[in-house]
Amino acid sequence: MDPAKPSLELLRSLTDQHVLRALMQHRRLTRAELAAETGISKPTVGESVRRLTEAGVVVDTGERTPGGRGRGRVGSYYALAADAGTALAVSIAPEGIVAECVDAYGDTVSRAEQKIGRPARPQEVAAALRTAVAEARHSAGPTPHLAVVSAADPVHRTTGRMVQLPDSPFLLGELDPVEILAAHVDGPVTVDNDVNWAAQAERNNAGATTLTDFAYVFLGEGLGCAIVSDGEVRRGRTGLAGELAHLVTVGPSGQATRLIEVFGELGLRQSDSTAIDVDRLLAAATGTDPRALATRHALGQAVSGILAALGALADPEVVIVGGPWGSHPAILDTIAAAATQLPRHVPVRAAELMVEPSLTGARSDALNRLRAVIVAAAIGYSPPTPAS
Amino acid sequence: MDPAKPSLELLRSLTDQHVLRALMQHRRLTRAELAAETGISKPTVGESVRRLTEAGVVVDTGERTPGGRGRGRVGSYYALAADAGTALAVSIAPEGIVAECVDAYGDTVSRAEQKIGRPARPQEVAAALRTAVAEARHSAGPTPHLAVVSAADPVHRTTGRMVQLPDSPFLLGELDPVEILAAHVDGPVTVDNDVNWAAQAERNNAGATTLTDFAYVFLGEGLGCAIVSDGEVRRGRTGLAGELAHLVTVGPSGQATRLIEVFGELGLRQSDSTAIDVDRLLAAATGTDPRALATRHALGQAVSGILAALGALADPEVVIVGGPWGSHPAILDTIAAAATQLPRHVPVRAAELMVEPSLTGARSDALNRLRAVIVAAAIGYSPPTPAS
DNA sequence: CTTTCTAGGCAAGGGTCCTGCCTAGAATTG
DNA sequence: CAATTCTAGGCAGGACCCTTGCCTAGAAAG
Structure with missing residues (x-):
């Protein structure tokens, strides 16, 4: 059945979802700003903030006074909890490996690079991948919620493994990023070809x-x-x-x-x-x-x-x-x-994007998925997720 | 903002939508059957049926006694109103034109055919199209809510017009089905290539x-x-x-x-x-x-x-x-x-489907769109519609 | 000090859904 | 034939959610 079953729980989760997404986009907002932003009434937003704060998903930042914006009463700024989590975006290419942690605001909070030799030996690539990911994780708090990987070889859609095709260069070798990253990530690992990610980056770049x-x-x-x-x-x-x-x-x-x-x-x-x-x-x-x-x-x-x-x-x-x-x-x-x-x-x-286009595409997908994961974890109800 | 704004109206429309879709699938149901089918509680379903009946979308069929199903109290069967409307599915091919009216249950309530000469002259095709559609409408009540057209020539996606491409046979000629059918239809006219519709029919046919x-x-x-x-x-x-x-x-x-x-x-x-x-x-x-x-x-x-x-x-x-x-x-x-x-x-x-594959595909799309139109008209809230 | 203005909270009201119970009426059973 | 069983539909009560409207606290402006 396509449309969701009606229930009051659905309504509540929708409210929480709006509040969370507004906070992800604007970093910190008062209850009143949240109400204006989401179009939901003040008392409802207040309830939602209370729920989310009790659940530990949202915190009072301590920042108060709106700083001379108006003369009225001071408001309290709320934001996502610092432990909301991160997502890993990884690029595996012959030029080297780059691993980044992004948070729910889209900020890159850590980054690590690893060179790999040519021609690449799978063992060596796997080791470099582990090192880069461990390094990126080190300065970025707890285990990331998911990983999105760009790989410079054909990638099998359902398994996420790299596959060797006849007459195609196999730059990185038989690698199973899903298995390698499973230990470093607390959720799904999405793998796709670097060209596909670059295309997504180009799409997002295309402005208006x-x-x-x-x-x-x-x-x-x-x-x-x-x-x-x-x-x-x-x-x-x-x-x-x-x-x-x-x-x-x-x-x-x-x-x-x-x-x-x-x-x-x-x-x-x-x-x-x-x-x-x-x-x-x-x-x-x-x-x-x-x-x-x-x-x-x-x-x-x-x-x-x-x-x-x-x-x-x-x-x-x-x-x-x-x-x-x-x-x-x-x-x-x-x-x-x-x-x-x-x-x-x-x-x-x-192409317009020249600097790390595939990593850019993977990063933006990681951000979308991370936000969906955080929202899904905070509310009971789970909306349809984008296909992997 | 992707997720719908939470409101009680949204909940109500969701309930009505479930009830309507259940009635479209099962033709006639009692309140109790509706509750069992949709998973919504009896009182809520009762309310929804009352609303939809008052709006004239749903009617009490008059059929009563469940006919020896059980020994309990007799139930009243409800069904979509007879004037819920139809959709037009049209196939335009060198072999001839077929126009059908389908109702919300997926039944073909009328059908008309027209031969066209070879090679086809656009004027003649347009006239045959008008005749076939008029004939199909004649025995099928009021103006259809929409039309879905299959055409055996390249179709421009945004305009719905047939386009002549270099080195492609142009079997039917410059035709504008949208304009021709606008007078016969009370809503959008969707046009696509016959092969695309045949593919959709083949997809639906692929069983489990x-x-x-x-x-x-x-x-x-x-x-x-x-x-x-x-x-x-x-x-x-x-x-x-x-x-x-x-x-x-x-x-x-x-x-x-x-x-x-x-x-x-x-x-x-x-x-x-x-x-x-x-x-x-x-x-x-x-x-x-x-x-x-x-x-x-x-x-x-x-x-x-x-x-x-x-x-x-x-x-x-x-x-x-x-x-x-x-x-x-x-x-x-x-x-x-x-x-x-x-x-x-x-x-x-x-291919497995041999009899009128493109009309089959167009018909099933017409049915989907018709159901969406009926639901959207009955409830205030409008969910995202499939891309045309 | 008074006025103005805003964030947040409270109260009331309207809506929606659910569980649980009751009733009417028909078939079955003794 | 009468009692029993069973089901569709309706009613009452309760929980919950969202909204409007009003109030209060507190800070800036005059």
């Missing part, structure tokens, strides 16, 4: 006109893609939507070729792995000599096949291109030029 | 294990595809997700080719339009002679490119193939065989 339907193509050592439909990242059945390696596209000499093989034919793959050699690619495809021009053109043609597929299957408002070589101006221009040749035009633009 | 992530590929005169992600059809920004004509795939001699051009190279397109000649295709691609085998193989290769793109971008649990030539056993076998050659395996199966 929120993007609801777009694609984010990441062109680096690996070839990834996130598809946002109706405002959400769509991951597919197993979470592997957006793994582009085997998409059929235009090869260097016009033959139908799997995308990953294009790079083999152009001699741009790393010798020892399935990854693309970004340095060699940039060296070979940028510049003004005819050879570079030809390589660039071949890349543009190959990518235009991705764009055609995205246009046909996802109908995005825009395709955002990111990644070390995808965002290179010369290459991006070539891609954009190829896009205009498509029968159905697909706008292309560069 | 509801499909949440799959793709439906339609291979007929036109080439269409519906992508269902997280349980919903994803239409993209303009509603044109799934228009496969320009997807890059494997051509007959291995070159990268837009899907629609494959049929040109094989000589399987109708001479006067951009549509595929299904009869010629079936004649050329079925049978055991080497030539048919080669054609079938070429088609299989081309379709396998679609499957690769779907696997890469949508990660479906299964790809359902339908349409006049896609569901032909010999061709489907070839497609399935080609699918097993893909690096990432994509299961393929034939």
